[in-house]
Amino acid sequence: MAQLGARSFGVYVHVPFCATRCGYCDFNTYTATELGGGASAADYAETALSEVSLAARVLADRVPPVRTVFFGGGTPTLLPAADLVRLLDGVRQAFGLAPGAEVSTEANPESVDEAYLAELREGGFTRLSLGMQSARPHVLAVLERRHTPGRAAAAVAAARRAGFEQVNLDLIYGTPGETDEDWQASLDAAVAAGVDHVSAYALIVEDGTRLARQVAGGQLPAPDDDVLADRYEQAERTLSAAGLSWYEVSNWAVGDAARCRHNELYWQGGDWWGVGPGAHSHVGGTRWWNVRHPAAYAERLAQGRSPAQAREVLDDPARAAERVLLGVRLRAGLALDELSPRGVTAAGQAAEDGLLEPDPLREGRVVLTLRGRLLADAVVRDLLE
Numbered sequence: 001m002a003q004l005g006a007r008s009f010g011v012y013v014h015v016p017f018c019a020t021r022c023g024y025c026d027f028n029t030y031t032a033t034e035l036g037g038g039a040s041a042a043d044y045a046e047t048a049l050s051e052v053s054l055a056a057r058v059l060a061d062r063v064p065p066v067r068t069v070f071f072g073g074g075t076p077t078l079l080p081a082a083d084l085v086r087l088l089d090g091v092r093q094a095f096g097l098a099p100g101a102e103v104s105t106e107a108n109p110e111s112v113d114e115a116y117l118a119e120l121r122e123g124g125f126t127r128l129s130l131g132m133q134s135a136r137p138h139v140l141a142v143l144e145r146r147h148t149p150g151r152a153a154a155a156v157a158a159a160r161r162a163g164f165e166q167v168n169l170d171l172i173y174g175t176p177g178e179t180d181e182d183w184q185a186s187l188d189a190a191v192a193a194g195v196d197h198v199s200a201y202a203l204i205v206e207d208g209t210r211l212a213r214q215v216a217g218g219q220l221p222a223p224d225d226d227v228l229a230d231r232y233e234q235a236e237r238t239l240s241a242a243g244l245s246w247y248e249v250s251n252w253a254v255g256d257a258a259r260c261r262h263n264e265l266y267w268q269g270g271d272w273w274g275v276g277p278g279a280h281s282h283v284g285g286t287r288w289w290n291v292r293h294p295a296a297y298a299e300r301l302a303q304g305r306s307p308a309q310a311r312e313v314l315d316d317p318a319r320a321a322e323r324v325l326l327g328v329r330l331r332a333g334l335a336l337d338e339l340s341p342r343g344v345t346a347a348g349q350a351a352e353d354g355l356l357e358p359d360p361l362r363e364g365r366v367v368l369t370l371r372g373r374l375l376a377d378a379v380v381r382d383l384l385e
Contacts, residue, residue, distance in 0.1 A: 009283075010068035010265045011055075011091050013048060014276030015076040016294050017041050019111075023144040023210035024172075024203060028278035028292050029074040039294035045083035048275050049090045050301040055273045056094035059283070063271065065096035068262035071105040081116050085123030087275075092124075102126055102166075102261045109151040117162035127166040127260070128159045129199075135189035136182045139175045142220070144210075153193040160194070166258060168197035173231035174223040175203050176215075183231050187238040196258035198244055199251050200235045202228045229374045236370060249329045249373050267326045269319075277307070286313050321384055328380050333360055333367035339383055346382040355379050 018029045030039075069091055071084060088103060097103075104127035105120065117128065132152035134140050140149065152169060159167050169190045173183050190198050203223050205212050214220040236246065244252035248267060253259045265272060274281040277297040280289045288311035291297050300307045314322070320338065327334035336344060347366055350356045355372035356379070372379055 008067045008265055008268075008270040009063040009065075009095070010070065010262055010270060010272040011052075011066050011095070012262075012272055012274040012276075012279060012281075013069065013071045013076070013087055013091075014274065014279040015044065015071060015073040015079060016277050017044070017073065017078050018075050019078065019108075020144070020146060021210075023142075023214070024206065026206035026209050027074065030294060035294060039298055041079060043298070044079065044294070045086050047298045047301055048087055051275045051307060052087070052090045052094050054301070054306065055275070059095075059273070063095065063283070065098040066091060066101060067098045068102045068265055068272075069097075069104070070262040073106055075108050075111055076105045077107040077111040077116065081119035081123070084120060084125070088124050097124075104129055104166075104260065104262055106131065107155070109147040109155040112155055112158065114158040114162055117159050117164065121163040126164070127168070128164050129168040129170065129197075129260075130155050130159075132169040132186070132190065133172045134175065134178070134182070135186040136178070139178050139182055139186075142175050142177055143172065149189070153189060156193040156195055166197065167195045168199060168260065169193060169195050171198060171200045171235075172203050173200060173235065174228045176220040176223070180230070180234065183234055184238070187235060191238065191242040191244075196244075196254045197252070197260065198235075198239055200232070200239075201250050202232070232374060233370070236373075245331070246373070247331045249368070249376050267330060269323060269326070285319070286311060288312070324383055325380050328366055328368065328383065329376055331367065333365040336361070336364045336366060339366070342385060343383045346385060350379055350382060 014028070016029050018031055021029065021031055069088060076084060084105060091097070103125045105125055106129045108131050130152055133143055133145055135149045137149055140147070156167050156169070171186055171190060205215050205222060211220070215222050239252045243254055246252050247259055248263070251260065251263070271283045272281060273283060274290070276290065277294045278290055278292040280287065288308045290307040291300065291309045297307045323338055324334060324343070327338065336347065339347060347356060347361060350372070351358045351361050354369055355375060357367040357369055360367040366383070368376060368379065
């Protein structure tokens with residue numbers, strides 16, 4: 001693994017369990033009925049700790065202490081809080097945690113209460129990310145979310161009382177049947193909840209999901225690109241007016257300290273080990289991913305084998321393209337010298353078209369305008385041609 005230890009190091013822990021499957025979700029998650037035999041949420045912490053031990057043996061002392069730990073899913077908070085704390089302790093024992101390390105977990109609003117969150121906070125968790133999605137019951141119903149509209153705000157208040165200073169709310173816009181007023185109500189509710197971070201994502205109809213079948217069958221309309229653009233601009237106006245500034249195309253924070261440092265590690269090309277079924281890792285220029293099903297994952301570890309399914313080594317062109325893809329989405333932007341001569345020419349044209357900020361470009365950085373954020377994928381394609 002080339003350049004091992006030269007970049008910041010994080011750990012992602014995937015918890016693949018959900019109480020129910022939302023119709024739009026294509027993540028590697030499983031309800032109790034989908035799991036089948038050979039996998040157990042009750043045993044999951046012990047199984048995942050086996051992979052943490054494997055990571056420690058593979059990497060030994062060649063990586064710096066962990067700067068960020070992120071528990072995602074699925075719904076990590078379906079596990080007992082003690083299990084999540086045990087897993088964090090395992091990461092700490094394996095690699096050490098850097099001073100001021102960020103430790104986040106995702107949660108559904110209905111899966112946590114103040115006592116649960118207090119146990120996480122006492123155990124070393126510093127950041128909570130709640131899946132709010134919408135403040136309107138009919139929108140939540142289309143998304144097949146279980147919580148009531150006010151539950152997310154109540155969970156934020158519980159998190160604050162438990163000692164969490166960093167709390168994020170995830171929102172989704174463009175759901176069939178959502179109006180401008182519905183989306184504004186969701187934005188206003190997120191702001192009123194007093195969080196320091198908001199993530200807002202356009203609804204994507206993923207192949208193989210129940211939502212995709214409903215759209216294909218004509219029961220629901222597909223999201224409209226023009227509506228999605230309007231919703232994004234609505235989010236930018238509301239969140240910026242409330243003191244939350246964008247730092248990545250889909251993420252707003254009240255200041256640098258409120259940013260999700262784990263996601264920044266991804267976007268800035270850091271190293272991380274992904275623990276859990278289907279989890280992806282990237283260390284020293286090598287990327288690999290684990291087998292997807294929890295039963296196969298547990299069986300491999302029980303046999304003393306690696307749970308990795310496949311791997312790839314990124315060559316220089318692939319790494320350069322990835323730096324452009326991720327860097328352009330950040331408010332800090334991308335250094336102009338990361339582009340090819342044709343890419344530099346394309347950047348000049350993009351600035352003329354109002355997609356890139358002209359002043360940063362003159363100073364050697366590629367920074368998206370608001371219009372450029374709406375067309376970020378197209379901008380990246382042009383820069384990479």
